[in-house]
Amino acid sequence: CDFIYTETLAEKLSAVSPTPFDAEIKALTYTRSTPVGGITAELAAPPVDADGTTGCEPGDYAAGAFTGKIALIKRGGCTFDAKQEQAAAAGAAGAIIYNNIDAGYGPLSGTLGDPATVKIPTAGLSKPDGDRLAADLANGPVTISFEVRQLQETRTTRNVIAETRGGDAASTVALGAHLDSVKAGPGINDNGSGAAGLLDVALKLAKKEKQPRNKVRFAWWSAAESGLFGSAHYVESLTPAERQKIKLYLNFENLASPNYGLFVFDGDNSDG
Known part of the structure; x- marks a missing residue:
């Protein structure tokens, strides 16, 4: 995009x-x-x-x-x-x-x-x-x-998307991490750690003999720090039916933080 x-x-x-x-x-x-x-x-x-x-x-x-x-x-x-x-x-x-x-x-x-x-x-x-x-x-x-x-200046950026060959596509589990960073913080954590962690999960899953019941989709988002452009473009490109197939999204962010947290978003933006 x-x-x-x-x-x-x-x-x-x-x-x-x-x-x-x-x-x-x-x-x-x-x-x-x-x-x-x-x-x-x-x-x-x-x-x-x-x-x-x-x-x-x-x-x-x-x-x-x-x-x-x-x-x-x-x-x-x-x-x-x-x-x-x-x-x-x-x-x-x-x-x-x-x-x-x-x-x-x-x-x-x-x-x-x-x-x-x-x-x-x-x-x-x-x-x-x-x-x-x-x-x-x-x-x-x-x-x-x-x-x-x-x-x-106007630039073109691309997401990297991969998914398992098998699994129930009507019940897709999506995992994502953004690829870019900002000058104000260490990029090795935000979000090198998330992008690398997501890649490690994908590689390990590919080696497993028993594959998951759900289709698993991996996404490395571009231009997140500039305004979530990559992920927004991806979601907007999906049809309503394709969006409904994604039943869970896990975001990999700042995984190297010593004071990590586990958070759940309700998905309807009621938390602002």
Whole structure:
């Protein structure tokens, strides 16, 4: 299947005045990119409503107050994508969305959802750093240097699917593991361990003289960390009748973790 591959190339934010400091940011997935070296501009912030929402409506952006500036927007009330769209419509050159809770693990991260709707460079910031910039801005102009660049290109990826020759196809047991990893964690575990473990099960099952009653299908999913594209494409390619034949799915994930867990999903997404 084809999917949009993203890779972050630069994430930098520095307050230039009145009080210089550096802050860690995260490029939101599908952000537009600044020029190499970034942009330097003043901040502008929409007011935070009583219910904690901000930057979700055109009326949050005073006419002319955001033109050429970088919008500093607090999380809450609407999607990150909606916030950057409203900021862009008000003339902002970029958007920084800061968390509304002190998560304790760095800057806000997430996705803008649809590359087609993204208008301006957009990044996430932690609540402490966002509050600091907002407090400075309340006392006067704040100028920052902001660089966020992200490679985005359409790529083609493929799943690897294998199944036993025999077994009841009307009662198929599926086992799967994703093949890709992320920079933030050790790929040998997430998910080299799952992919290798699944392969070992397949090889051992093939050598058994007595084969299982059910058909067993093995799947190595591609582009999972980019948005579950491989597995989603596979499921969407099945007819309703073919989906009904899969009676059980076992997911092999992070098998090398010392604090492993066994989890059961209800399958109807009621757990969110």
